Amino acid sequence: MNSTSQIHQTLRDSAGIRWMVLLFLAFAMFCSYIFMDILSPIKDLMQSTRGWDSTAFGTMQGSETFLNVFVFFLIFAGIILDKMGVRFTAVLSGAVMLVGAVINWYAVTESFQGSGLETWFNNNLNYIPGFDELGISPFYEGMPASAKFAAVGFMIFGCGVEMAGITVSRGIVKWFKGREMALAMGSEMALARLGVATCMIFSPMFAKLGGVIDVSRSVAFGVVLLMIALIMFIVYFFMDKKLDAQTGEAEEKDDPFKISDLGSILSSSGFWLVALLCVLYYSAIFPFQKYAVNMLQCNLVFTEVPADSFWATNTVTVIQYLIMLVVAAAAFASNFSKRASMKNGLLVVAGVALVIFCYMGYMRQSAETVFAVFPLLAVGITPILGNYVDHKGKAASMLVIGSLLLIFCHLTFAFVLPALKESAVGGIVVAYLTILVLGASFSLVPASLWPSVPKLVDAKIIGSAYALIFWIQNIGLWLFPLLIGKVLDKTNPQLVADLQNGVITPEEAAVSYDYTAPLVMLACLGVAALILGFVLKVVDRKKGLGLEAPNIKE
Numbered sequence: 001m002n003s004t005s006q007i008h009q010t011l012r013d014s015a016g017i018r019w020m021v022l023l024f025l026a027f028a029m030f031c032s033y034i035f036m037d038i039l040s041p042i043k044d045l046m047q048s049t050r051g052w053d054s055t056a057f058g059t060m061q062g063s064e065t066f067l068n069v070f071v072f073f074l075i076f077a078g079i080i081l082d083k084m085g086v087r088f089t090a091v092l093s094g095a096v097m098l099v100g101a102v103i104n105w106y107a108v109t110e111s112f113q114g115s116g117l118e119t120w121f122n123n124n125l126n127y128i129p130g131f132d133e134l135g136i137s138p139f140y141e142g143m144p145a146s147a148k149f150a151a152v153g154f155m156i157f158g159c160g161v162e163m164a165g166i167t168v169s170r171g172i173v174k175w176f177k178g179r180e181m182a183l184a185m186g187s188e189m190a191l192a193r194l195g196v197a198t199c200m201i202f203s204p205m206f207a208k209l210g211g212v213i214d215v216s217r218s219v220a221f222g223v224v225l226l227m228i229a230l231i232m233f234i235v236y237f238f239m240d241k242k243l244d245a246q247t248g249e250a251e252e253k254d255d256p257f258k259i260s261d262l263g264s265i266l267s268s269s270g271f272w273l274v275a276l277l278c279v280l281y282y283s284a285i286f287p288f289q290k291y292a293v294n295m296l297q298c299n300l301v302f303t304e305v306p307a308d309s310f311w312a313t314n315t316v317t318v319i320q321y322l323i324m325l326v327v328a329a330a331a332f333a334s335n336f337s338k339r340a341s342m343k344n345g346l347l348v349v350a351g352v353a354l355v356i357f358c359y360m361g362y363m364r365q366s367a368e369t370v371f372a373v374f375p376l377l378a379v380g381i382t383p384i385l386g387n388y389v390d391h392k393g394k395a396a397s398m399l400v401i402g403s404l405l406l407i408f409c410h411l412t413f414a415f416v417l418p419a420l421k422e423s424a425v426g427g428i429v430v431a432y433l434t435i436l437v438l439g440a441s442f443s444l445v446p447a448s449l450w451p452s453v454p455k456l457v458d459a460k461i462i463g464s465a466y467a468l469i470f471w472i473q474n475i476g477l478w479l480f481p482l483l484i485g486k487v488l489d490k491t492n493p494q495l496v497a498d499l500q501n502g503v504i505t506p507e508e509a510a511v512s513y514d515y516t517a518p519l520v521m522l523a524c525l526g527v528a529a530l531i532l533g534f535v536l537k538v539v540d541r542k543k544g545l546g547l548e549a550p551n552i553k554e
């Protein structure tokens with residue numbers, strides 16, 4: 001048997017099996033991204049039912065990255081990945097996510113309220129020596145016990161989800177190298193984006209199910225999905241093992257990790273520019289995502305739909321979700337369609353379904369469904385942009401355009417949206433358009449940033465390079481949810497005082513924040529990312545990094 005026929009016998013040589021493997025990995029990421037933002041669309045309910053003010057909410061959300069950043073878990077995750085291989089790390093990450101999620105769920109249940117554990121958390125973790133002095137503690141005196149315990153769970157989940165992120169990237173490289181790798185990465189991110197939209201739609205629905213508010217139901221939904229994610233990783237484990245048996249490779253021995261590898265990554269100026277751009281850009285997106293629904297509630301007037309109206313039923317939620325799937329599937333499929341008529345037909349279907357989706361969001365008068373449109377454009381265009389980078393290049397220019405769009409969107413949210421508060425239709429139209437443009441920016445940057453990393457470091461150390469970028473990025477993802485919460489409370493002193501003095505109810509307070517200052521802060525991150533984007537273009541030209549060049553030489 002010659003080597004060519006041997007190659008044809010492996011699992012990854014079958015396009016069907018290769019893409020099925022991608023589906024398992026991507027579906028696991030889809031579930032993880034749902035959990036990552038499960039509380040984001042119900043910030044108002046966390047305040048009214050659990051007493052989490054913006055600072056408590058921001059501190060809890062920021063805790064996701066605490067262990068990754070300050071206990072260097074992500075660096076260890078990179079080492080584990082390099083030493084133990086993709087399949088072991090995938091299952092480990094799935095299990096870690098699940099453990100963290102279960103803790104997070106218990107913290108927000110009714111059973112936690114009044115329990116001994118609640119008393120313990122009230123009396124403890126009010127002062128963490130060293131961390132408090134540095135101002136980086138994930139807890140603070142007066143933080144609700146449920147928020148503290150939820151933060152413990154969320155930081156464990158955060159270790160799992162980031163480990164899963166780098167593992168899935170390396171898994172895709174393993175199965176798709178020399179084939180449709182950028183398209184596969186783009187598709188994986190596209191499905192993950194759909195997870196965000198899914199949680200925006202279903203989290204509030206589960207919390208309000210049957211007219212009785214229980215925020216733990218939303219988290220329980222996320223826990224069930226993480227069980228499915230673990231099953232996906234286990235299935236992947238066996239397929240990956242079979243692949244290694246076929247190729248005779250033991251992939252964990254291919255690229256043995258050496259500490260000196262970290263040094264060679266850190267000495268690359270291109271790597272630093274990309275890593276800094278990554279932290280700045282993602283800090284203006286992911287933390288914003290956690291507050292976006294509340295920002296819309298505060299800047300738009302939503303009139304509650306009568307309980308007996310068709311638009312208030314859960315049936316509408318499900319129909320709207322199905323329409324969203326049509327938008328996503330048609331836009332996504334258009335990327336793969338060879339015939340122009342088919343491609344255009346799919347785009348028309350996606351466009352019409354998108355308009356229906358937006359109309360339904362307007363009729364339902366809910367901020368969650370308005371924001372759910374955010375990842376939809378990304379689902380459609382991330383794979384096509386990945387493909388563009390593969391064949392035409394221009395990655396650094398895309399980073400610049402993505403940063404420009406980011407600045408434009410945050411400034412629109414900060415200044416145009418509040419000015420349109422009185423105009424029910426105008427405000428919602430501007431909100432939809434701005435959210436869609438932000439979604440486009442969220443396609444441009446990831447589609448160009450992640451495939452650029454292999455151009456900056458040696459192929460052998462790519463796992464560690466991704467882990468290092470994730471670690472640097474996680475510093476921002478830790479800091480900014482927290483900062484947004486603090487800035488909100490500081491720039492809304494009257495609201496905070498009125499709430500403390502009982503002048504307004506928690507429900508009123510939750511939707512009355514002025515978001516201008518945090519949004520300007522996020523726009524500034526965009527400006528810094530833009531400057532770095534230009535510097536990167538110059539460095540790319542001078543050093544010949546090849547960032548503007550296509551990945552595939554045709």
Ligand SMILES: C[C@H](N)C(=O)N[C@@H](CCCCN)C(=O)O
Nearest residue numbers: 162165166168169189446450470
């Ligand atoms: C939040 C996470 N660290 C991240 O950067 N996610 C990226 C995707 C990275 C590739 C994952 N296989 C994102 O754009 O969501």
